[in-house]
Amino acid sequence: MPLQVFFLRRLLLTIPLLVGITLFSFIIANAVPSDPVSANIPQNAFDNEEIIAAFRAKWGLDKPPHEQYLTYLGNLLRGDLGVSIKTSKPVLEDIRQFLPATVELAGFAILIGMALGIGTGIVSAVWRNSIADYLTRGYVVIGVSFPIFVLALIGLNVLHVQWGIVAGPGRLDFIIRDPPAVTGLFMVDAAIAGQWDKFANAFSHIILPAFVLGSFVAGIIARITRSSMLEVLGMDYIRTARSHGLRERRVVIRHALSNAMIPIVTVIGLSTANLMTGAVLIESIFAWPGIGRYAFRAATSQDFPAIMGVSILIASIYVMVNFLVDILYYFLDPRIRVA
């Protein structure tokens, strides 16, 4: 199948998916047996009909649900995600404010996760049943099963408070002003502005939360890498490569790893999407103003426009990551090109 057709087919499939997500989020948000009025209006104003009516009218809650939904879809087509009840700002503006922090954190975390996970996975598979293998397997079990918030709190209290070798909560020391906004990624923006002290400060702040998130992902990647590599290393073509006298490093990296990559890429893709959307705990513990924390606040305060906006964003991230993974498959596995 030509790449363009493959690309187009994947792209078209995302449209009904996104519409379905908006409908699903709308139904779930409306099915919760509580009212945005209670979540957003002070108790003493509950019996003031004018205030309640003004609130409902302002947020369109006085209209029947189907009308609310259709209005939302209409606005969505014009690129308008509505205004957040909690922040009083357009949801799109909120997403622009909060998403870069999450992208920066998740990007760093996935790099750490890949480096640790793929590295230990290869070592574990190549030297199977060695001490390195047992250590890796132990690490995988701990990495995957250890509660991430406990690791975060231990890291914060020991590495930041007690030893002072990493910076604490926030994206920068609180007294430092943000670098001039270009991408919203502080390290990138600081580098663009040539503010290297801010770059270093941002790096020192991201390292701990990214390592905590990355260590969890690394466990999963290591497990998949190990099993996938073990399978490939047992293949005839590996034996053939070795019998041709190729150096072991070349056999492992060039011939084994490249053929073991499909499941690893899948896991990395899913992990990236998970990190981008599910880092609520880490963002809360590290006072990281990202989209996870925004989504949590939206859900607990019945902020419908924000809930819908974040749902669409999360769905889009999953769709995009899956799409990228599919494209990678296309290049990694020639059989997909033929199918």
Next chain:
Amino acid sequence: MRKSILFVLAVALVLLAGFGAAAQDEKVLVIGHTEQTDFYDPANGFTGTTSMVRRATYDTLVTFPDEDASEILPSLATSWSVSDDGLSYNFTLDDTPRFNNGDSVTAEDVAFSLLRLKYVNGNPSFLADNIDSAVANEDGTVTVNLSSVRPTFVTELANTAFSITNADVVRANGGTDGMDAAETDGAADYLNQNSAGTGPYQLESWAPQDETVLVRNPHYVGDAPYFDRILIVNIPEAATQKAALESGQIDIATDLTPDQIVELEGNMDINIWSGPGQWNHFLIMNADPEIGGPVSDPKVWLAVRLAIDYEGFLELWPGSTTPGTVMNIFLAGAFQADRALSRDLDRSRALLAEAGYPDGFDIDLKYPDWNAFGVDMNINAQKIQADLAEAGIRVNLAPGEFGVALEEYRLGNAGFGYWLWGPDINDPVDVLAFVPGGKVATERLRFTEERAPAEILELRDAVKQESDPMRRAELFEQIQLWLQESGNFAPFLYPPTQTALRSGISGYNWHPQWVMDVALISRDEM
């Protein structure tokens, strides 16, 4: 070789961690806080964070002392008078304060601010319900006419929702005080990012759920505050606030749990400010037999109050006190711990038997699964379960998600529950929410006027009209005695407010109206 690489890495990390921490000329105060801001616009916002910021950026006509809400003091109004019929108030204004753009405060600004609050139908607009008109007089005074007598009117004016804004600036940014302001006012966006007041600071920026930045008001006429910039940083996790405070990243942590406060007590770098809190924790009992079942019986109400181990709650939450009634303890005339009920299990069991429950009964306790400002409501609910079991009441704990539980409570459908209350009005009249006809007693718990004895209704009506302080105090005394004996609430815990500060920070004081006044805070010079 490997050791040296590790050493270099460790040194690099330490250096990086220290970057940016270099001394700077600007004096900055960093407050770690769980942000609850809805709006910074005075006419629309009504949360603790909002009050704190408005206290720093605006002034009101009258105010409270720095430490508490014990009396009314002049602020933008130097004096005021009330007409004989109690319906008309006249305020004389101080002509020295300047808005943050240099403009003087006029009677027109005052009238505009009060009417905008009334008509915009924002979260705090209920406070201005009773205002019929606000008129800027030619002599520079302001007359406010009320639609009915309200002895607490001047007290309520100290609420930061009544902040006086610069009418010209607000109008220029879409604001209006017209009767159609709910539909036509568009100044909230501007006032969420800028202030237009006379306070010692002005709002520089607000990144919702992230950070609020205040800088000095260049035209402030009072004593200049110590700090150049105030950063209010949203740190929702108490454990993170504690870590940031211990490492010196923040100067003040407002939301630590009692356990964390105890952990910090030996730390020489940190001081703990402790004082009366704001939240009264109590059980609610629905007066409608169909909803409340056994807890709709007045005898059971008292039996429940007498079954609670009040001393045990004080041990559970160090620094707490036992509330005398549902009236918050810092309100004038409120019963303190020395007048609180004590546990009397024999009398409690006898009352249950009189009510027809000699073997007790089973009941669900509904409450939000929530950490209420450092107090885990689940822990208290478990203790209530254990305490009432000793009297024969078998409680089944039924926690719910906050919004869901609040909705059930708000609609009056909760039979037996656990909630808390902080007053919106710093006047004893706030307690009327808990007597029949009041917001909580009737709307939430169906204790209607028809179900209530005439005695309490007469007391309630009398105190609403009474402006003589001595007579008011007597009436509130009788109302509290009635609540102790016959009310459908069981208040059991009043936790303290505890704030952790870096040593060297002084001038901090928790305030029931505006949380803290950042303009009074300073740092001891080395």
